[in-house]
Amino acid sequence: MKTIGVQDSSRMLVLLSMLLALMSLGAAFYQNYIYTRQLEAIQRNVTRGEYIRACRDEIEAYFSIKLHVGFVTMESATAQSPSSPGRMHEMEGANAVSRFGALGTYLANFQNEDIRYRYTLLTRELSRIVVAARQTAGGDPDKLFEKADEMFTAMNDDCVKSAKAVPLN
Numbered sequence: 001m002k003t004i005g006v007q008d009s010s011r012m013l014v015l016l017s018m019l020l021a022l023m024s025l026g027a028a029f030y031q032n033y034i035y036t037r038q039l040e041a042i043q044r045n046v047t048r049g050e051y052i053r054a055c056r057d058e059i060e061a062y063f064s065i066k067l068h069v070g071f072v073t074m075e076s077a078t079a080q081s082p083s084s085p086g087r088m089h090e091m092e093g094a095n096a097v098s099r100f101g102a103l104g105t106y107l108a109n110f111q112n113e114d115i116r117y118r119y120t121l122l123t124r125e126l127s128r129i130v131v132a133a134r135q136t137a138g139g140d141p142d143k144l145f146e147k148a149d150e151m152f153t154a155m156n157d158d159c160v161k162s163a164k165a166v167p168l169n
Helices: 006-078 086-108 113-136 146-165
Strands: none
Touching (some): 006 146
16 A cells, blocks of 8 residues: 655645635635626616606606696686686696606606607697696696697607516516
């Protein structure tokens, strides 16, 4: 039988130490890779959540405009003087249009130039509707929104497509 000398055992110890160091280094690289992938998934999820939240707020602002325009047309039909409480609803409607325009601008930043232009036209149409609401006293406020409803439907479809395009993980 051959005995292992001191030199052979120290060589084996060095090789074992190198192997352990390489395994530790490989584990660190793999752990870094997994961590990076996890951060990317979290970032995509946060971005998707913000976009969906903006879409939800945009929908809320649109229906707020419709509500205030309905109040203005209803109050205009029954008001005796031009300084009636309907002015408050006109101001609230104009405020909702401003909010809608701001959210639309944010959402348009994720779209191409044609869609950005459509969002701008929709905001202008809503501004026109709020101004015209007082002259539509007693009329059907839904008739004011026919064109805007079509444009809004396209905007809502854009929100749905964009939200589905960003993967959850």
